[in-house]
Amino acid sequence: MYAYDELDRTLINERVSEFRDQVKRRLSGELTEDEFKILRLQNGVYLQLHAYMFRVAIPYGTLSSKQMRRFAHVARRYDRGYGHFTTRQNIQFNWIKLAELPDALAELADVGIHAMQTSGNNMRNVTSDQWAGVAPGEVEDPRIWSEILRQHTTLHPEFSFLPRKFKIAITASEHDRAAIKIHDIGLRLHKNADGETGFEVLVGGGLGRTPFIAKTIKAFVHGRDILSYVEAILRVYNQYGRRDNIYKARIKILVHELGIEKFAKEVDEEWKLMGDVGLTLDHSAIEEVRSRFSYPAYEKLPHMPDELKQAAADPLFERWRKNSVAPHKVQGYSIVTLSLKPVGGPPGDATADQMDAVADLADKYSFGEIRVGHEQNLALPHVAKRDLPQLWRALDRLGLATPNVNLVTDIIACPGLDYCSLANARSIPIAQELTRRFANHDTADMIGRLHINISGCINACGHHHVGHIGILGVEKNGEEFYQITIGGRADENAQMGVLIGPAVPYAEVADVIEDIVEAYLALRDRPEELFVDTVKRLGVEPFKERVYATR
């Protein structure tokens, strides 16, 4: 967990009173919507189809049980009893009343939670691996660096009025769980030949209307220089970024237009020119942030406790364990993923009762700590293996033990036309139908790892470009249609999916996805060959044929 200091608390509280005053002036008519919009966006407040939507940051996806209980309370008291965990380690409340927002914000501020920079053209929540600090083989805890960047960029004038929003993600593991290649800046922590810790720096990733995979501009930037290097990137962006055209304003367009070599050169020149601007991190500054992260007092526990051996006789437990439980860096402990993708449910939603219950389970089994990942699931990061059977029974009762993590029903979906005013088409009902079609967990297991991503419009909030199967809602003559891509991926080998053919109507999407999966099962050369690998080996043609031959 991270302990906020006095400065953070003061800042957050001041922000609440400021916003309270702004809302008051808006409701009295002193401020017009035009004047107010930028102010509300700075506090994570959007207007959706039926209501205001309130987006709250969960820095690097780490939450305390106390904070989770507060989310439950806000969901119950100010909303309709549920919240939505997003792909960028935020939670969104969908039905908040503007008049009550300052109170909700104040209640969150009490537990160190805020909504600053969750919208608008600024530096957004710096995300990280949801297994940070507990994953085996990690270089070091990437959250230390997320926090350093968060502190430096929050409310910093240079990062508050960027040409467009700006997103950074950090990973410190070989397997990228933070999707760094689809971020404006992706940072990969690693050690150089001298054993020093630093970053591979990638820039220009992003999805939306013009998708790009981020490219490396520097193989190694020493940790102490990361702030000044990021600052140099931002300066080049601030200088050349296309403020004239919202569709060309993201850094990915600039990187694309200049070319990666030229962009890298510009950044290097800027970096040299800047010289020492007081951004070099000294050892004590880094250690100060490091010391604010506390780790549990782990016990010395056996690798294979009796409780686990006994529970292995239960096939339902075993299925869940194999699917949702991952190795921990400390012997005797595990990382447990809590699926927010129940069959028939809206992906990423949790009820207030579930949030409260997860908080209680975190207290009982995970040292009071909870994580949120970009796949819209939760995790308990420090569960003693001997507790796994009991935890499983409790999660199962709560509907949080669906053994589908990373499987076909672990769908990432944006809110789509059910909530979003920008949507072309619905996303959630498509996801729900797909989870029903693949509800049999044996079948899903047999299919293996398969990520489906759904967005309701080209803004790509559901990351459809990088789904193994991507589904994008479009509109044709007032009807909902969906374009389907296959072969995308969001991990260290990130790439865009390829369109398989003409868009299909709403009613046919689930059938088409079933056809694609059946084609894969027939085409894979062995059960271990993943869907994406089959697509890579054979291309889209055989899938296209299967889908369109009969349509």
Added chain:
Amino acid sequence: MTSPLEQKKIRITGPSVVTANRTWDGAVVYRTADRGWSTALADAAIVGTSDDARALLAEGVADDVGAVGAYIAPVEVKEGGVVKPGNLREHIRSKGLTIDLLPA
């Protein structure tokens, strides 16, 4: 559904209403004939010509304290004067989510 927030030229092809979100709570509201807002589509003032639509919209936009983001939306007027939303987007705004909140 192309977002009506991008509405530029006003040219309507059938019966229409002016809709927006109520400022204090964000609820979906419709402009009424008596210069107010109502959460019920049945109360909406219905216009049939582009000029009337423009006038009703101007009136709605002017009441920035009451509601935000006013725009013109199509409706269908059924037998007996029953008013229905004219497209899926407006159907969802008027009737609510098309999904079950909780796992079925």
